[in-house]
């Protein structure tokens with residue numbers, strides 16, 4: 290059973306031009322427009338419902354081990370050690386456990402698969418999503434952690450030139466989306 294048969298499960302990611310998502314455990318760019326897009330897209334916008342941000346343990350640590358986010362968002366971490374998570378952060382060892390936790394929660398609006406690589410690959414290989422929201426930063430950041438996507442399956446909805454605060458360079462940010470075939 291796919292979670293996306295029951296819930297509005299979507300994948301959201303930002304990559305560089307070579308599908309890189311991080312370098313040495315860190316995202317090697319700092320683009321306000323991309324962060325704002327993530328925050329706005331994954332929030333519930335005042336509806337009386339919650340969104341679940343599903344992520345691997347390293348991504349959760351990278352985010353600063355936040356247990357509470359604004360915008361009606363709740364974190365569910367996939368880890369082999371959910372007992373190590375602090376109170377308020379949900380944890381699951383498997384997709385089946387994710388399903389059990391979601392079933393125990395009320396008023397779920399959307400589930401956002403937020404990475405990293407193994408979690409993206411898990412949901413991509415299961416075909417367990419309704420849409421992919423992919424922001425492509427059209428430059429090579431030399432990433433050592435990549436997720437491969439079939440670029441031709443995506444529709445580019447818009448693009449803009451933005452400044453990467455880490456390098457000070459201007460880069461093109463392209464907003465792609467795809468439905469499941």
Ligand SMILES: NC(=O)c1ccc[n+]([C@@H]2O[C@H](COP(=O)([O-])OP(=O)(O)OC[C@H]3O[C@@H](n4cnc5c(N)ncnc54)[C@H](OP(=O)(O)O)[C@@H]3O)[C@@H](O)[C@H]2O)c1
Pocket residue numbers: 301302303304309310311312313314315316344345346347348349351352367368369370382383403404405406407408411434
């Ligand atoms: N560009 C983007 O859009 C984007 C998105 C997300 C993350 N990132 C970046 O990517 C980096 C981290 O990503 P990552 O790929 O290295 O790691 P990750 O997927 O976030 O976390 C890996 C950890 O997740 C747990 N895990 C993964 N698959 C599992 C499974 N099948 N069953 C049980 N547990 C599982 C394990 O945790 P335990 O070791 O606790 O068992 C594993 O060590 C960070 O720099 C982050 O900021 C970038």
